[in-house]
Amino acid sequence: MTWDFDLKITGLLPKCTFQHLKQIQAFLITTSLAQNIPIFSKFLRRSTEFGTMGYSDVIFSQLGDHFLNETILWNVMIRGYAFNGPVENALLLFGEMLQRGVKPHNYTYPYVISSCCEYGWYREAEIVHCQIVKSGFESNPSVANSLFNMYLKMPASKQETTDSKLTNARKVFDNMLVRPVEACNRLITEYGNSGDIKSARRMFENMKERDVVSWNSMISGYAKAGEVANARELFDSMPERNVISWTSMIGVYADAGDLDTARQVFDEMPHRNVVSWNSMISCYIHHSKFEETLSLFLQMQSEGLLPDGYTFVSALLACSKLGDLEFGRYVHCLIRDWSQLRVMVGTALVEMYAQCGDVNRSFSIFTKIGNKDVFCWNVMIRSLAIHGRAEDAIKLFWSMQKAGTRPNDFSFTSTLFACSLGGLLEEGRRIFASMARDYQVRPKIEHYGCMVDLLCRNGQVEEAQVLVRNMPYEPDTAILGALLAGCKVRGDVKSAETVGKRAMESTAEESGVYALLSSIHADAGQWPEVQEAREKMDEMKIHKKTGISNYHAEAC
Structure with missing residues (x-):
């Protein structure tokens, strides 16, 4: 009769609901089957398969010493916590298991190793590896496989290179009985x-x-x-x-x-799948073959293959680079399942409309994007700045933080660029000062470049010169060019000559430096100096070209 009950319970457990499980527990308690370790271990394991460990933990905590000497029951609980969490409880149980003198075996170790990796306790995992070697389970297939995966997942520390990580994994691999x-x-x-x-x-x-x-x-x-x-x-x-x-x-x-x-x-x-198409389209994008990108996108449509988010992003990027608003609208119309595409495609649409001149449509799409990441915010801030809406860009910078998104260094580049274009001097000073103080973002040379440009545009050349002297970088041509432009506005020929000389030393092929210096001398009526600058340009075959500063170009 007991044998029949064993078979029935064994058959019921894999299919039972949580409510049925409680009824089975009551039956086990009222019969001698409660002392049957194999049956009870199956019952306990089934209790861990409902996604939480609360019920299992209560049952396990009420067990007597007779049960707590059984490795199989500890294994069930360690496995349960490894799958359901919290993972650290699996490791705590393993420690308690060892303290009680219960010996782990080949079923225990894989879950302990995987829990160590999940929790980031790689030093502890290596200690467990030593225990495995001493207990003789290192060559067991499941144990060896868990150790092999552990060493491949292990991040290389300052003391350990990728080579040594691979060496350790290879040692485990070489000791495998089955590879x-x-x-x-x-x-x-x-x-x-x-x-x-x-x-x-x-x-x-x-x-x-x-x-x-x-x-x-x-x-x-x-x-x-x-x-x-x-x-x-x-x-x-x-x-x-x-x-x-x-x-x-x-x-x-x-x-x-x-x-x-x-x-x-x-x-x-x-046979081609969407990944194949995306790979070829991405190749064209990376090599700036934007017309070929859109042509291949159309071919994909003609062959009836549905694009995914990566396809749409590539096509929209090509439209942005070509300024092709009509094709961009066509791509937009093809997007159906927004729940699957999320912020990635939304951001690409925001950028496409802005780059193609329709910043109002860009902002309209931006407002509808849920769970915006920092990259999405940065794109919209930059787009508003490019289109002369500096104050709106600054407002969006503050709104980003109210929404709980922390700005990064690109956020500050775009925002300072907006301040520069909009002449928002005090706002720019405030934002630049807050970078390291409030956000622990160390200003890079492009941030200094934006500030120098902002100060010089507002006639604060002396403050800009102090900033350049104190910054932890050697000024590049763009920063020196901004200073030179500031000197031109002020008519400060002496400072202009000093800055111009330094700029020409940093790069002798920068036409803007010579052109600005020539213009400053012309404004001051210093015609011999003008002629000298122009002769220098002719001698070096440098021709004046239209453009904007490097920092503005980057923000664009």
Whole structure:
């Protein structure tokens, strides 16, 4: 009769609801089955499979010593916390288990190791590794696999390089009794990522069996190493190719700058998915082939393949660069499922409309984007500034913080740029001073450049010169050019000559420096000096070109 109950409960547990589980517990308590360790362990495990550990924890805490000497029950609880959290409880239970003298085994260690990794306790994981070696479980397949993954996940500290991390993982791998193809593939990938393509190839050659992932991993390694010929040779030797193989080869040629061959590989693909299309489109984007990007986007539409968020972002970026508002609107009309595309595509739309001149539409879309990240805010601030709406840009900068988004260094670049264009001197001083003080953002040279430009535009040349002297960077041509422009407004020929000399020393091919210096001398009626500057330009074959400062160009 007891045997029948065992079978019935064993069959019921995997399918039972939480309410049924409580009824089973009551039945176990009222029968001798409550003392049956195998049945009780199955019951306890099922209690951990409902997503929380509260009920399981109450049951476990009420167990007597007879149960608490059983490794299997500790394993169930450690496994439960490893899956459901809090992960640290799994590690605390493991420590308590050892204190009680209960011996862990091959079922215990994988969950303990994975919990250590999840919690970031890699030093503790290495200590557990020592215990595993002493207990003789290091070669157990599940334990070895958990150690192997642990060393590959372990972040390289100041004392430990990527090479030593790989060495430790390789030692575990070499001690495995069974070396699954997945582990070999991981090592090939890691060797490739670290630049050790020779070790990756040795691993590949020594594999007793390979799958398509093995070949793809090796091709990716060659791609990262820039070894196009070896990648192609391996690709041609593949017994079977999948879409990843073909897509990897597109990347190999694109990274080498051979877009024609990349497109040839793309056109020869027997089957293309959205990732393949995105890869080729992305290649065109990265090489500033924006018209080709939009042409391929149209071809994708004609073949009936649905774009994803990455496709839309690339197409919108191409529209932004080309200033093609009509095509941008067409792409916008194709976007249907906003819940899947989220902030990434919304930000691309904001930028596209702003770059194509419709900043009102850009702002309208911006206001509808939920969960805006800092990049989205930065794009809108910059867009408003470019279109002469400096005060609106500043208001948005403060609104970003009220919304709980912390500004980064790009936020300050865009905001200071807005202050400069709008002549908002006091606001600019306030924002620049707050960077390090309130936000722990160290000003970079572009932030100093924006401030120098702002001060000089407002006639504060002396303050700008003090700022340049005290900044922890050597001034670049753009900063010196801004100072020179400030001297021109003031008619300060003496300071202009000092700044101009320093600017010309920093870069002798900057036409704007010579042109400004020539103009300052002309305003002062110093015609010999004007002639000298122009002769210098002719001598060095420098021609005046229209433009804006580097910091403004970056903000654009």
